[in-house]
Amino acid sequence: MTKHTRADLGWSDHFARQLSEDDANLLPARISEVHRSQLISQSEAGELRLIPTDSAGAYAVGDWVMTDGTSALRRLDPVTTLHRKAAGHAVLDQRIAANVDTVGLVTSCNADFNVARLERYLALALASNALPLVILTKADLCEDPDSFKRQAERLSPLVTAITINAKDPEDVARLNAWCSKAQTLALLGSSGVGKTTLRNALTGEKEATQGIREDDAKGRHTTTHRALRPTLAGGWLIDTPGMRELQLSGTSDGLEELFDDIETLAAQCKFSNCAHDTEPGCAVKAALADGTLDHARLERWQKLRREDQYNSESIAAARARQKSFGRVVKEAVSTKSRYKRGYDD
Known part of the structure; x- marks a missing residue:
């Protein structure tokens, strides 16, 4: 043992x-x-x-x-917690992993790379207070892997990105800095991006891997559940199943950090409740006009903020209902107990 x-x-x-x-x-x-x-x-x-x-x-x-x-x-209260709205229609907050030092957001240098999805993962990581690390796999199959690295790093000054050939143990060993000396690295990403291959190299395990479809670079699930495993470098690795659905909840702090450029502009608007639409004195609209702000990035920020607010409020309301129901049940049980004692007497 x-x-x-x-x-x-x-x-x-x-x-x-x-x-x-x-x-x-x-x-x-x-x-x-x-x-x-x-x-x-x-x-x-x-x-x-x-x-x-x-x-x-x-x-x-x-x-x-x-x-x-x-x-x-x-x-015990954790240092960091990764969480999301539970998949499906359930109005629940799902804890993914805890006490993670670095969140490795794994994507690949092919059709899987998606800026909007990567921003979602980054908001999740930043809200947890863990360090975000974008891991770009399949660099050996790409003519210009650095172009993907630059796209990732442009999303936020807080982002560190690294390109890797997951099938080369020496190349994967560059990740040891984030999973040595008792540090914990968690891997998040879609199926088929090489998370299991990375896990095998970092832990010495021999878990089988699945292929990917050539038309859309998507793969099948290899990891079926989350687990904490020791790494060869003396740290810990948490591998997670590929996520087909990632809805944000309780990540407003992470969104503020990720979109700090837009948040800074919004604070300069003439009106504090500016919707950045038709209001005069809107600093965000001015940045769009002079080309210093990309319209697609603004739309992604607005969409993620709306989603996070809606899910956060829905989960809070569901918790309040559950708490209220619990009190009703407790009072009913107590009343029944008092009645029974009186009847017995």
Whole structure:
């Protein structure tokens, strides 16, 4: 059984400050897999299979929990959290991963590269407070991979982009700087962009990969669930299944950072509630007119802001309804209990 020290697993003062005297006989463990009825975790005692004391959705791969060796008794507040609106019609917030140092946004130097989708991923990463790293795969199959790198880096001064041949171990080793010394790197991206190939090179695993369709550069899912894995460089890697749907929620801070140029212009408008449409004294319209702002970028900013606001408000309303319903149920149970005691007496 492989054992890791707390430091090996990424423990820091942030988590140590959350401990109390009640935790004296408990063990910290880091969650490596989340399943419906159990959590697989890594600790100084080795791998532990824990019973969750909350719904499975309350936990994310990378979380730290306090355990008695059997149950996950308490989840510690994370340093960073990646989350999105759950796919489909459910009005829920889905936690993707926690305590990630760097988010590797994987796309490829072909038809998969999409600026609008990449901005979505970047907003998610920036809102989590993790560092965003754009990883451009299939560089060996592209005549000018640096052109894709320049497009990615133009999206924000906060973006670091790197072009990689995922099938060349020496080239992939350039990513070791982001997943060594107990640091955690999470890989996000579409299916078929090479995430599994990168994972194999970084962890030494031999997971099979799937091919992609030549007409649209899309692939099939290889990774079926999120998991925390040790890297050969001494850090941790979280690989995620390819995302066909990524709706933003609670990422307003990330959008402000990503579109800082537009946010700065909007603050200079004559009216604080300017819609950047027909209002006089609009600094955004002036930038469009003189060519310093791209109209397509403005439309993407507006679309993502509307989506984030709508989903955030919908999720908040759903939580309020659930909380109210919970109070009604609790009061009903209490009333029934009082009635039964009176009847028995």
